[in-house]
Amino acid sequence: MKKEEPIEKIDFDEYADVYDKVMEEDLKFFGEENTYFAEYKVKIVQDLIKVNPDKILEYGCGIGRNIKFFKTYFPSSDIEGCDISQKSIDLAKKENPNINFYLINDEFINSNLNKYNLIFISCVFHHISPELRNDVIKNINKLLKPKGSLFIFEHNPYNPVTLKIVKDCIWDKDAILLKPKETKKLIRTGNLNEVNFNYTLFFPSQLKKLRFLEKYLKGIPLGGQYFIQAEKV
Template sequence: MGFDFDLQASHYENMLGPSHKHYMKQKTDLLLRCIREKGLNTKTILDVGCGTGELERNLANRLEVVGVDLAVSMLRVAKDRCRDCEFLRASCNKLPFRDSAFTMVLVVNVLHHLKLSDRQTLFSEVSKTLAPGGHVVVFEHNPKNPFTRIVVRGCQIDRGAVLLNTKEVTSLANASKIDKVDIEYLTFFPAVLSFLDSLERRMQRLPLGGEFMFLGRKEV
């Protein structure tokens, strides 16, 4: 049985530990750099599986993001944390938006929690809500990193999770008419060695980071 996000919302970030905010900031920084350097369209952004809204808080005053999650308790925390953001309850298997509603969709550490049969459904929904030429950004744990595998095995939140590699994410995207644009890696060092973060930028092509970022573009 997987982790009950609704039941554990009030304890969620305590269970992740103090390093969670550091790793979310790493993701935010990489996302913003990618947007800036590649000139991505950020007019309308959807965050699928937004959880407690940590990403939305990091992006506040810079980008407007609509967050969706199925867990009511998680959304309650998100709304308290980021009162100016829009949050909706929705399943990733049935996103309640018109076709081509967003220019960018974010899927942050969601896929490994889904049943294998639901992963393609998520990408199909993402593709449907994504405008032609729009981009999807996926962050996932990197199974090639041995430390990541150890951490995931010992993490209650990741109980029952099945990790995906970059080829699997690319295959899911391609099947939904989303082409791979780029893949970068992050989280090479634990949070206690955050003073080494300046080295991460030089290492982001090495496929050994604790996580990876997949950037895809929907066919026009």
């Protein structure tokens, strides 16, 4: 029997400079700027969060594509970003000079305990090998304030278009997609309570007028991604 090669972890330092350009190419058939999906997700958070969060963290913020929309939709919040890719953080900082960005390490976690009212993590867990995911969710719990909210967005492994995008994307070679039940389990391991689970990103920008229908489709596993909103106990 052929021995399986271990999957090599992608180092996003190698892709930071071309990240935007590659996203643009990969998503071009959706017809609008690649920032459409970033804004879409931040808008979902804004629609669901009840109290304006004082402190927001994007965990695994990459080059900061979502950060600029957090600034737009949460103008009075203190917004920060963190990642394990120093080069991505450097680019994020260049684009957003007024925002604090941190490299994730023990010092960052231990000096920011119980700090954030809202943590957003998008398309990161599928790049973390399954045996390390529990440690990451536990760290996220440490960073959240009691009653703080977490939003996890992940690719929907049941959507064939999503699977094709992942298969063709140069930095998704280490991607191991999470079924919703795995992400829900992760939430429980992190001692967080699930508040909402929705499939999302059903409509490309050409059909954005239909977006109001999403609330009726949220249980149908056809959206490009899904998200879980959770709360720290």
